[in-house]
Amino acid sequence: MRKNISKIVIASFLSVLLLMSTFSFPVQTKANFDTNAYNSIMLDAETGKILFQKNIDILLPIASMSKMMSEYLVLEAINTGKIRWDQIVPISTEVAAVSHNTSLSNVHLRIDEQYTVKELYESVAIYSANGATMALAELISGSYPQFIKLMNETAVRIGMGLEGQDFKFINSTGLPNKYVPESMRFSGTSEIDENLMTARATATLAYQLINNYPEVLETASIPRKVFKEGSTDQIRMDNWNWMLPELVYGFEYTDGLKTGFTNAAGYCFTGTAKKDGQRVISVVMKTESPQQRFDETKRLMDYGFNNFAIQQLIPAGFQLEDFESLPVSKGKEREVGISTSEALSVMMKNGEEELYSLDLILDESLFDEEGKLIAPIEKGQQVGYMKVNYHGDVNHEFIVPEAALSEQVPVVLNESVEKAGWFSLTMRAIGGFFSGIWTSVANTVKGIFS
Structure with a gap:
């Protein structure tokens, strides 16, 4: 499961880079501001x-x-x-x-x-x-x-x-x-x-x-x-x-x-x-x-x-391109939409907007071994969070560790998905079985005439 989640994180990172129209970050020089205090x-x-x-x-x-x-x-x-x-x-x-x-x-x-x-x-x-x-x-x-x-x-x-x-x-x-x-x-x-x-x-x-x-x-x-x-x-x-x-x-x-x-x-x-x-x-x-x-x-x-000023990176209800939904295991629906529950704003230095990107981190305890959410699931349930990454060379750390939570936002489910009944699950299994046979036969026939 951990491997599947990692793939989502990497892919979302690339999506945000595309969203911000940059693949490389400009070199940032350190601020020349100083004080006379020791x-x-x-x-x-x-x-x-x-x-x-x-x-x-x-x-x-x-x-x-x-x-x-x-x-x-x-x-x-x-x-x-x-x-x-x-x-x-x-x-x-x-x-x-x-x-x-x-x-x-x-x-x-x-x-x-x-x-x-x-x-x-x-x-x-x-x-x-x-x-x-x-x-x-x-x-x-x-x-x-x-x-x-x-x-x-x-x-x-x-x-x-x-x-x-x-x-x-x-x-x-x-x-x-x-x-x-x-x-x-x-x-x-x-x-x-x-x-x-x-x-x-x-x-x-x-x-x-x-x-x-x-x-x-x-x-x-x-x-x-x-x-x-x-x-x-x-x-x-x-x-x-x-x-x-x-x-x-x-x-x-x-x-x-x-x-x-x-x-x-x-x-x-x-x-x-x-x-x-x-x-x-x-x-x-x-x-x-x-x-x-x-x-x-x-x-x-x-x-x-x-x-410095607070600037909004993403609005409430934001969805990553290509990750607008997640697959669902044993649910009445086979996928469910996800989005941020609130806007994400960051205190940043003026002119550094392009030095920020986002990671999507999902809670792997909610997924099965195939990387699918396990039904039933509720609308508004948190399935992970989006976290800010800063790519400048000034170390803007936080005064206490919990303050860093200000630069992440919950990702939640847009709809509820009930668990599918045994009949629906059985029919899906039968459909999958015959689909597999048909694929095998088609490949065999293709091999004969190739």
Whole structure:
């Protein structure tokens, strides 16, 4: 059976090449675009397709971009009902002490004051408040070290890679570990340690955060807000993401996501913007100034918006030439039509339309040894899928393996076929028998007179 299916795949590949009017693909030169960030990445937020990459697998300090994981876990806890937005968050003596450090980004927290999850979450997402991040960690996991364990476990679960190779969380904030009270430090860590991630892992976290909890952007896009307004502890929280439209380096399409800075990390930024329905996610790391991280991010985003777009390769109901139908075994009908169940669109670079082709992959478990579908079969039943192939020399991989599913589409049956009755099958067998005899006799007579 496998051999028969392979033939279909090869033939369909040739059919699509004919459809696209090309048998050879033009030589594609690599993009001359580059960034001044030490490492950077940009991807399409919907499909997870990587549109640009530079040094994306080097493990580096990430500073407060770490807080994206804290935000992810807060939103996950909210959505699963583990915590509520109006829930009061206890403030421990250690967390209060961290929040009073005016050399760090903080909102002032007191052990005898009441703060809701919503208030603290907003201070994290807008102002990168460190003490508030730690308080939420203790609420969710019961203890600070347990939350750090949860961060690392979640990173593996959402596809960020391997702990120690692609990421390593030792605290919830991204600060150098010396700012974490010794009694709260994660086991085996020292005061000089920092959180680490690759640009790929950072982009993966942003991708999962935005796609699983898009409400994160409702808060991340707030340019400024007052914490505990009207109290003695009120503080104006200006968003550190200066690319928000109202702020210093405003870019009209930006609505997130998270900045970071430590001496070891340099100036980092995970940004996201949406233009004409297309959203991109970018990460720049180890830049030299706040302005450079935003300048390089804007260059990345402009490159993405100006050079890439979603284009439809085939419409819904598409049928490959010469493969509009499949043979059926023991059915009332001897063949059945197949087509794509939906349109197939691909995020591609402008001018690269001829660098794509399709494979038809069929589910061999639905076929008999002769390569025929086994009746009965139902209209709309999936029998395989069409998969995109890219023939350029730029490696447009996907941020997580499951994202690659965006470049394939189900192939389904256009009609139902009932199983034929025993009488019909018997008559077919008799007809086949006599047809075989007649062919044999005809060949014999032909041999006599030849």
